[in-house]
Amino acid sequence: MILNVFSITEIFIGLLSLILMAWGGILSFILAWRWRRSSKAEERTHIEGRSHLVLLVAVVVLVIRLFNWPLFYATLQSFIPEINGAMCIFGVTQVNQILTGISEIIKPISFFLIGVWLLIHALDQSTQTSPLMGRKLLFLSLIALVVIVENLLDIVLFLRISPGMLISCCTTVTDIFERPTRLVPKSILGPEYAFMLHYGTYASTLLLLVLLALCLRGMGRSSNPTWRRPVLGFLFFYAIINASLFLLAHIEVFAPKMMGLPFHHCLYCLWQYVPDSILMMFLYVLGTFAAGWAFLMDLVGRTSETLVVLSKYLRMLYSLSIFCLTSSLVMLAIHMGIT
């Protein structure tokens, strides 16, 4: 185990949130089940009263978990000098590939789900009768499961990474000519794939921005058009495709240019050499997730009582998405201009 400020914080937060989320998850599941079975207003009021502490604890823990994603990478970064052969986070991930791989996949999912839950909770709080309480509690018990798994993985991973291990780093994987991120686009787009990825990403993101803006304009302040849900769903799907394209273009085109290393395709190295790229990527992720959050809020949070507030939330999320994606695109364009 490598002991430093980051790993101790990570393990401490992990243990604390593991215990609290296990308690909160079980309790919220029980409360959700009771809420579903109860039909009287008194019973529901009683359940609401009991759920206050659970929800308060959940909000605190989940907000902390939102910050756990960057903390996870900061901890991995802090391990680099201790691992023989690691020159970036990729090297540290090679110490325990499977555990780190699962952790890296589960973290954005967890971030996304926590974001949805917090938004639904906020939406529910803004109503008089808490019409989303049942769904909210059930959803919380599901999220608790994901967070528990994430916590367990973190704790086991950080306990198992030992100093002095010899590994090889990103060059041996990301820079080989047979890498899938090169072969797949090349086979689809031909030898000029890099050019197409470069400008395709700009075009695709601009198109997404236009669509988001149109949708935002189409959504009235309190209206509930029938086309809204399918459009939100489509835009979320398109945002995911667009984000995948952005990631691929970053690996193949943007990262090598931004680093000034035309043959190196490691995103972890990019974070080291061009630290503001972390903000750029985070903004892109936030922009994409905001589109997803809007769709899921509409899916879960639409009731007669929430209609007006939901519209406000959706507009706010789309505005956030447009702002984040535009900011990220501006940052990318400036970097490309400089390099």
Next chain:
Amino acid sequence: MFQRKRLIMIFIGLLTVAMIAFIGGILGKREGGKATLRCYFDGTRINPIYEIDAFLDDSSAVTFCSTYCATRWFTENRERVVYFRVTDEITGQKFDSTLGFFVESEVVTVPEVKNRIHIFATKEDAMAHARQFNGRVIKNPFGDTLLLPQGSQFDTLKVGAPSLPDAVPLKLAVFKPIFKENRVDVTVVPFEGEKEVRKLLSEGSIEAAICDLPEGILLAIGSPTAQIIRNVLRANPYRPLFALVAGPKVPIQDLAHLEGRRIAVPQGVSFRFYAEYFLMRSGVRPTRISFTEVEKLPQAWDLLSRGKVSAAVLRTPYTEFARARGLTFLADDRTLPWMSVLLVSQPAIQNKPGAIRKFLRGFEQSVLALNLQPDQYRSILQEKGGIPPEIRGKFPMPIFEGANAPSESEVEPVIEWLAKKGLLRRDTTYGDLVNPQFLPNPKDVGLAFCCR
């Protein structure tokens, strides 16, 4: 009002991220300026002992942390590379990759890329590493020969070099590779003795050669004709080039006592010239001495050290050997003006003046490097200088001559002697033998560089 406030907030937000990106980009560029410390392929920090440099056709160079990165980059940039310069793991010397020995072993040099390929300048070091670390000698991953990019203009020159310290500047310039830096591909053809060099020149197997002045004059009037264009190594008040040395068990202190005795003289007009010059200068008639002609210099040394002859005419590095053994020097050339020279065939002078100029620039850079930092290149002298193993450790680095050619007064006595021996026509002039066209203009270069 609210809408306007929101627009201002959005504008400030966008401006902030734009500023962050701008500052990040500028700082990133500055970080890129420190790229000499990082691998061009993946940004790994470079350990100087494993550094590999690729010199490109646009006169730029890029640096790699290991063979792993360099070869991967090379696969996609073959047409851009003029040559690679690699680092010897033992000495830290940088040298031409085509001269390297590559070993793949269990030892990892750069853990970031798990590179297991090691580079050595000598085969002995490579084999020792392979034995010690369960490795095997592998083919040169950069190729054994210079494969030039299509756009690159490289001149070529084949130069004959004797196995003597005189050829060290030439060998250093090939090793470093200084010649390739000057865009000339020089092939060194080793030779032993006058006969072989004459044959190589007449066949056209070499276009230039390093030899002693008397030998050079004879080669200059051969077929094809040639001309001396540079001095290489000259005797100085501390180190003779040629000497007449008495044997260990011979109690002779004076050349006059050599009369009637046997002396060993290696084959070649230069040895004969020096032998007769030393004797005549002391008033001893060569006809009163019994000469034993041997094929090579080591044989003369062998006869002398075994007491089979009373004296022998020796040349550096064997003069240093004799000095180390405490033998008596009956005569030497420390105060004499002659030297070893570089001569170039007439066809090469006519057809390849550009290549000769580039060659000379590289040669002079090599001479400067050797004269300024002799200790740094001692390993090359010891391995490629033709020095007997017994004195390799003690043999001093010679001081090589800068851009200069033999003067008329230096050449005249040799011409006279050769003419007297019937080896040269009496009307042969200095201008036929020495070509000053390749000498730098003294007004253009510093005094330290040029003497004439």
